[in-house]
Amino acid sequence: MTIQRDRRAPGLAVTDPGRSAGQSLLRQIVGVRELGIVLVIAVAATLLAFTTPAFLTSQNLSAVAIGLVTDALIAIAMTKVLISGGFDLSVGSVLALAGMVVADLLHRGLSPLVAIPVTLVVASVVGLVNGLLIAKVKVNPLITTLGMMSITSSLTLVISGGYPVSNLPADFLFLGQGSLWGVPLAVLLVVGLVAVADVLLRRARWLRLIYYVGGNERAALLSGIPVDVVRIAIYVFCSVMAGFAGIIATSRLGSAFPLAGRGAEMRVISACVIGGSSLQGGEGTVLGSLLGVLLMAIINNGLVLLNVSINWQGIVSGAILIAAVTFDMLNRRNRS
Amino acid sequence: MNAFLQMQAISKAFPGVQALRQVSFDLRRGEVHALVGENGAGKSTLMKILSGVYRPDAGQILIEGQPVTIQIPRDAQRHGISIVHQELNLFSNLTVAENVFGGRMPARGPLAFEDRQAAARQAQRLLDRFGVAISPQTIIRSLSLAQQQVVEISKALIQEARVLILDEPTSSLTEHEAAALFEVVQQLRRDGLCIVYISHRLEEVFRIADRVTILRDGQLVGTEAVAETSIPAVIRMMVGRQLADLYGQRAGQPQAVVLTVEALTSPGHFAEVSFQLRAGEIVGMAGLVGAGRTEVGLALFGALPVSGGRVQLRGAGRQIRSPDEAMRWGLAYLSEDRRNDALFFNMGVRENISVSHLARLSRLGLIDRRRERQATQFHIEQLKIATPSTEQKVANLSGGNQQKVILARWLAIEPKVLIVDEPTRGIDVGAKTEIYALLHHLAAQGVAILLISSEMPEILGLSDRILVMHEGRLAGELTRAEATEERILTLAAGRSAIPAG
Numbered sequence: 153m154t155i156q157r158d159r160r161a162p163g164l165a166v167t168d169p170g171r172s173a174g175q176s177l178l179r180q181i182v183g184v185r186e187l188g189i190v191l192v193i194a195v196a197a198t199l200l201a202f203t204t205p206a207f208l209t210s211q212n213l214s215a216v217a218i219g220l221v222t223d224a225l226i227a228i229a230m231t232k233v234l235i236s237g238g239f240d241l242s243v244g245s246v247l248a249l250a251g252m253v254v255a256d257l258l259h260r261g262l263s264p265l266v267a268i269p270v271t272l273v274v275a276s277v278v279g280l281v282n283g284l285l286i287a288k289v290k291v292n293p294l295i296t297t298l299g300m301m302s303i304t305s306s307l308t309l310v311i312s313g314g315y316p317v318s319n320l321p322a323d324f325l326f327l328g329q330g331s332l333w334g335v336p337l338a339v340l341l342v343v344g345l346v347a348v349a350d351v352l353l354r355r356a357r358w359l360r361l362i363y364y365v366g367g368n369e370r371a372a373l374l375s376g377i378p379v380d381v382v383r384i385a386i387y388v389f390c391s392v393m394a395g396f397a398g399i400i401a402t403s404r405l406g407s408a409f410p411l412a413g414r415g416a417e418m419r420v421i422s423a424c425v426i427g428g429s430s431l432q433g434g435e436g437t438v439l440g441s442l443l444g445v446l447l448m449a450i451i452n453n454g455l456v457l458l459n460v461s462i463n464w465q466g467i468v469s470g471a472i473l474i475a476a477v478t479f480d481m482l483n484r485r486n487r488s
Numbered sequence: 489m490n491a492f493l494q495m496q497a498i499s500k501a502f503p504g505v506q507a508l509r510q511v512s513f514d515l516r517r518g519e520v521h522a523l524v525g526e527n528g529a530g531k532s533t534l535m536k537i538l539s540g541v542y543r544p545d546a547g548q549i550l551i552e553g554q555p556v557t558i559q560i561p562r563d564a565q566r567h568g569i570s571i572v573h574q575e576l577n578l579f580s581n582l583t584v585a586e587n588v589f590g591g592r593m594p595a596r597g598p599l600a601f602e603d604r605q606a607a608a609r610q611a612q613r614l615l616d617r618f619g620v621a622i623s624p625q626t627i628i629r630s631l632s633l634a635q636q637q638v639v640e641i642s643k644a645l646i647q648e649a650r651v652l653i654l655d656e657p658t659s660s661l662t663e664h665e666a667a668a669l670f671e672v673v674q675q676l677r678r679d680g681l682c683i684v685y686i687s688h689r690l691e692e693v694f695r696i697a698d699r700v701t702i703l704r705d706g707q708l709v710g711t712e713a714v715a716e717t718s719i720p721a722v723i724r725m726m727v728g729r730q731l732a733d734l735y736g737q738r739a740g741q742p743q744a745v746v747l748t749v750e751a752l753t754s755p756g757h758f759a760e761v762s763f764q765l766r767a768g769e770i771v772g773m774a775g776l777v778g779a780g781r782t783e784v785g786l787a788l789f790g791a792l793p794v795s796g797g798r799v800q801l802r803g804a805g806r807q808i809r810s811p812d813e814a815m816r817w818g819l820a821y822l823s824e825d826r827r828n829d830a831l832f833f834n835m836g837v838r839e840n841i842s843v844s845h846l847a848r849l850s851r852l853g854l855i856d857r858r859r860e861r862q863a864t865q866f867h868i869e870q871l872k873i874a875t876p877s878t879e880q881k882v883a884n885l886s887g888g889n890q891q892k893v894i895l896a897r898w899l900a901i902e903p904k905v906l907i908v909d910e911p912t913r914g915i916d917v918g919a920k921t922e923i924y925a926l927l928h929h930l931a932a933q934g935v936a937i938l939l940i941s942s943e944m945p946e947i948l949g950l951s952d953r954i955l956v957m958h959e960g961r962l963a964g965e966l967t968r969a970e971a972t973e974e975r976i977l978t979l980a981a982g983r984s985a986i987p988a989g
């Protein structure tokens with residue numbers, strides 16, 4: 153009894169340097185939030201592995217991975233938009249527009265090496281309009297991108313006449329359908345991009361500015377940060393990434409569909425928020441957002457495998473989103 | 489005389505910081521009890537415990553001899569404890585009256601409709617006590633910091649308070665408004681309220697307080713009757729040592745002109761402002777709140793559009809359109825409003841300092857994190873910022889240490905012209921001397937300093953020359969030898985200067 157009591161150093165209750173030092177390395181690599189999601193994903197995957205034998209097959213897993221490629225690409229950019237305190241609802245319709253534009257250009261006989269960059273430029277124009285309106289005219293991001301969402305999806309219908317476009321050249325289809333070392337090329341691409349984007353967001357000077365802008369815009373301005381330029385660049389980047397996702401989607405399916413990308417904006421924003429991005433701005437990581445995308449994809453896959461009607465998906469993903477945000481709020485309140 | 493309220497052996501720890509250690513404190517009816525100590529001594533924490541914002545780790549609170557539990561702010565309100573926090577807590581999109589009444593607007597009729605007229609009348613009566621011209625219908629956002637402070641105090645007074653806690657209420661007030669506040673405090677004392685008064689301005693403490701309690705590093709140093717002690721004695725108790733000359737001395741003489749401002753005009757803010765700054769010179773800028781001093785600073789820094797006038801920096805005419813550009817020409821501006829204009833609250837000390845000079849901390853566009861941490865560590869030591877680590881969130885620092893973090897941000901870019909707007913707002917005497925010494929040191933190294941301040945002793949003690957503004961115009965310029973408090977106030981009030989001699 154006495155020995156036990158003696159071992160407790162007097163300062164221990166206040167600060168616990170031993171424990172925090174041990175945890176800090178892990179925390180530096182993946183934040184606390186990310187660890188939490190990894191845990192939830194592990195639990196969900198284990199449950200699914202036991203309940204449905206079809207889950208842990210390489211076929212299914214690779215289907216899940218391919219399925220989340222477009223969301224993951226958009227999430228990389230959406231994370232930055234959210235950190236800056238902004239919002240982009242136009243990503244789903246930009247995805248559809250870009251998918252249609254690239255198919256159209258290919259049909260006109262352009263090589264993919266020309267068609268793809270041109271498509272990305274088209275997508276960037278949408279982002280530029282978003283960015284200029286939001287940064288310079290100070291229109292609310294929600295309204296601006298909602299309007300752009302309507303304009304771009306309508307534009308896609310005008311271009312396509314409402315019909316899918318197929319019969320695309322084989323060298324273009326390789327991008328979305330080919331594989332390297334037995335892994336789908338698109339999945340490799342996403343893994344690579346996420347890794348680079350995550351490291352850059354933590355370390356690149358220009359990307360740090362996004363956190364300042366989202367944290368306190370006026371202070372950022374008075375610290376010499378070109379706030380408008382940062383904001384415009386973010387929206388351009390977001391549209392370009394959504395456009396790239398559209399190109400990949402068209403290549404993977406072999407056709408461009410005018411209604412592609414429906415609901416992508418809500419799915420991606422939910423995933424980012426689950427992954428720790430704050431709608432108030434100033435917080436978020438690419439890794440967290442990717443884990444959010446992964447979690448949503450696994451749960452949707454599980455619902456399919458368990459023969460739950462597709463109509464239930466919205467209820468489940470909505471509940472997860474609300475649970476994640478509620479958990480976050482409670483956590484924050486306890487800390488302060 | 490026995491105590492109305494007692495706090496006994498209060499302790500409170502935050503991660504990495506023991507903010508309070510066994511502190512006891514008591515209040516008598518009808519007294520003004522000052523609470524003083526250096527930045528981070530624990531003053532705000534002690535009062536946040538009394539008002540239910542924080543819960544103590546140990547200790548108890550007695551009111552009229554009976555133990556009470558204060559867990560949340562509502563408990564404190566029920567016991568008649570009202571607090572005006574150091575940071576403003578107003579809804580910037582609502583009116584003055586709505587803020588003053590909060591959720592308790594006076595009601596009228598069977599359906600208890602909000603009685604806006606009654607609210608406006610009552611609010612007006614309170615505001616009038618301060619002698620400031622604020623209409624209860626004004627939206628908070630359009631008020632100056634000082635006016636907002638007055639609203640904040642009115643908000644605390646509208647509730648039936650038995651204990652009123654004022655945490656640095658005068659830090660953004662000018663002498664005129666502060667004097668009005670003292671009047672109000674005296675009245676409340678006569679009504680039998682207990683008033684806790686936290687301030688770094690010891691002259692004020694000795695002017696209005698009956699007793700003074702001194703904290704140092706979270707511990708009680710002592711409680712003294714003001715009549716039986718002196719300012720030097722209190723300072724000694726606060727800092728634990730004797731302080732040298734507060735305003736310090738400067739080596740070196742003013743040199744070449746670095747900044748020439750000619751007829752600078754910003755519509756609605758100021759007009760036809762002309763002056764020069766020399767390298768190695770400190771020029772004070774005095775004036776009443778709303779005279780346009782801050783706006784001149786913002787305009788020079790590219791953060792406020794100008795419609796006319798010329799700015800010459802180091803010999804060449806410059807158009808400064810953004811802070812970014814201003815910084816490239818070697819200008820730095822320390823804002824008076826650190827909460828809204830300067831701090832990134834959800835970030836650490838490190839990010840808050842390095843924001844101004846990320847380019848220098850980066851290689852190939854990537855931030856060199858080791859160098860960044862070392863630079864932060866250097867600034868923490870240079871300015872003696874009290875923080876457990878470079879990663880501490882600035883939201884958790886005491887007010888004075890937040891100010892030092894922002895100062896470090898600007899020193900890091902090694903400016904040629906440094907504009908400081910109320911640089912010692914909310915800073916303790918010890919840190920003040922350090923900052924004054926720092927300003928002298930910078931001037932001696934050839935930095936030109938424009939010191940905007942509402943603290944008369946600071947202006948008089950530091951400046952080589954003093955510019956006085958009145959309603960958006962330069963009302964006059966005084967040399968160090970000519971300047972007296974009276975002459976500055978005369979000019980600031982818009983009356984022509986009394987002829988010398």
Ligand SMILES: Nc1ncnc2c1ncn2[C@@H]1O[C@H](COP(=O)(O)OP(=O)(O)OP(=O)(O)O)[C@@H](O)[C@H]1O
Pocket residue numbers: 502503505506507525526527528529530531532533534574874884885886887888889914916
């Ligand atoms: N919420 C918090 N989390 C962590 N540390 C805190 C928190 N609030 C205060 N502290 C720390 O507790 C100590 C006392 O802070 P406090 O704000 O009471 O100082 P103060 O005497 O009011 O200083 P100032 O004159 O600068 O306002 C400081 O070291 C501060 O950093």
Ligand SMILES: [Mg+2]
Pocket residue numbers: 531532533574655886887
């Ligand atoms: Mg304080």
